[in-house]
Amino acid sequence: MKKVKLAVVGVGNCASSLIQGIEYYGHHHNEHSDGIMHTQINGWRPQDIKVVAAFDIDRRKVGLPIAKAIFAEPNCTTVFQKLIPVNGVGVKMGPLLDGMADHMKEYPESRAFRVADVKPVNVVEELKNSGAEVMVCYLPVGSQKAVEFYANACLQAKVAMVNCMPVFIASDKKWANKFKEAGVPIIGDDIKSQIGATIVHRVLSRLFNDRGCKILRTYQLNTGGNTDFLNMLEKSRLKSKKISKTGSVQSQLDVPLGADNIHIGPSDYVSWQKDNKVAFIRIEGEGFGGAPINLEMRLSVQDSPNSAGVVIDAIRCAALARERGLAGPLNSASSYYMKTPPVQHRDHIARELTNEFIMGKNIEVNKNKIN
Numbered sequence: 001m002k003k004v005k006l007a008v009v010g011v012g013n014c015a016s017s018l019i020q021g022i023e024y025y026g027h028h029h030n031e032h033s034d035g036i037m038h039t040q041i042n043g044w045r046p047q048d049i050k051v052v053a054a055f056d057i058d059r060r061k062v063g064l065p066i067a068k069a070i071f072a073e074p075n076c077t078t079v080f081q082k083l084i085p086v087n088g089v090g091v092k093m094g095p096l097l098d099g100m101a102d103h104m105k106e107y108p109e110s111r112a113f114r115v116a117d118v119k120p121v122n123v124v125e126e127l128k129n130s131g132a133e134v135m136v137c138y139l140p141v142g143s144q145k146a147v148e149f150y151a152n153a154c155l156q157a158k159v160a161m162v163n164c165m166p167v168f169i170a171s172d173k174k175w176a177n178k179f180k181e182a183g184v185p186i187i188g189d190d191i192k193s194q195i196g197a198t199i200v201h202r203v204l205s206r207l208f209n210d211r212g213c214k215i216l217r218t219y220q221l222n223t224g225g226n227t228d229f230l231n232m233l234e235k236s237r238l239k240s241k242k243i244s245k246t247g248s249v250q251s252q253l254d255v256p257l258g259a260d261n262i263h264i265g266p267s268d269y270v271s272w273q274k275d276n277k278v279a280f281i282r283i284e285g286e287g288f289g290g291a292p293i294n295l296e297m298r299l300s301v302q303d304s305p306n307s308a309g310v311v312i313d314a315i316r317c318a319a320l321a322r323e324r325g326l327a328g329p330l331n332s333a334s335s336y337y338m339k340t341p342p343v344q345h346r347d348h349i350a351r352e353l354t355n356e357f358i359m360g361k362n363i364e365v366n367k368n369k370i371n
């Protein structure tokens with residue numbers, strides 16, 4: 001089986017979980033593999049993804065084989081697959097741009113980024129030479145310039161993009177058109193984890209509205225101890241994440257809530273939690289006769305494998321779109337896998353549309369096709 005050739009930008013915790021998973025599912029290939037949404041997409045199993053290029057800026061990762069870099073500090077996610085074969089792919093230095101928040105310098109090495117003193121490579125050339133077909137973007141929240149740099153590299157090297165973070169590319173009209181014009185597909189923006197705070201909050205909000213209950217107020221507070229949460233201590237970097245998370249829940253409500261009645265976002269950094277993310281969700285509503293209904297819940301997950309379980313699908317969908325000659329945002333897969341897609345759907349509809357796309361029945365995405 002021909003492999004899907006993948007480039008990874010940002011070899012952090014999410015990349016670690018993804019690459020561990022690619023190896024792990026090679027050893028656990030049952031018909032219904034636990035933890036996987038689609039065991040096969042276009043015949044590709046999770047283990048049919050092959051990393052051919054990787055970029056980072058941290059001195060403990062740049063220059064290392066990718067198989068080793070995914071376990072280097074400050075990565076702190078759970079290790080469920082210790083042995084990763086070294087395949088000759090090393091982590092190359094990318095341009096830093098706005099990839100690192102200043103306050104990272106004040107935190108211990110073991111918990112924060114440290115920039116390598118190395119000249120960046122020519123990313124477009126590296127992509128072309130590696131034969132990469134899909135790039136997954138795992139840059140830190142707030143890296144507007146860096147994400148735009150890598151999006152442009154995708155356009156030039158004709159590599160499909162899976163944008164897992166909340167800089168708006170697939171959902172931005174200007175960028176979406178650039179991808180259409182270049183004949184390159186994109187799935188984005190900001191990955192919606194398997195059973196993460198966003199999907200749970202969306203589904204519970206729908207439950208209220210579908211059962212005729214009015215939602216008066218809601219919050220979602222999140223804490224974690226990985227570098228994603230440390231990075232987001234800087235409020236100015238956080239803006240797009242809050243927009244993405246809030247918009248994702250608002251899109252599911254019959255009547256969107258006023259800004260004073262909805263509060264959603266990453267809330268604090270608690271170092272010892274490491275990659276354990278804890279979400280506290282409260283929904284205040286009214287049922288029959290205006291009777292009050294208050295729901296409170298706590299969700300505890302390992303943040304990075306939770307997202308990798310979705311990215312492993314998105315990569316294969318992007319490769320399929322590329323193989324079919326599609327260009328621009330894939331609306332179906334973006335709405336299923338991402339918090340901020342170009343078009344929001346109810347999650348069960350997004351799932352159906354994605355399955356139709358995989359089976360080649362979805363005409364909606366074919367509209368993007370350019371010849």
Ligand SMILES: NC(=O)c1ccc[n+]([C@@H]2O[C@H](COP(=O)([O-])OP(=O)(O)OC[C@H]3O[C@@H](n4cnc5c(N)ncnc54)[C@H](O)[C@@H]3O)[C@@H](O)[C@H]2O)c1
Nearest residue numbers: 010011012013014056094096099138140141165227303307
């Ligand atoms: N469940 C999840 O974990 C989840 C869900 C949705 C979105 N995301 C988003 O995915 C992104 C990645 O998350 P993560 O937990 O892996 O973050 P992380 O902090 O572990 O990794 C980020 C990596 O990017 C590298 N980097 C920084 N600037 C760079 C540059 N200019 N070029 C190349 N590499 C650079 C860092 O050195 C680090 O290795 C974040 O934006 C996060 O918000 C994660």
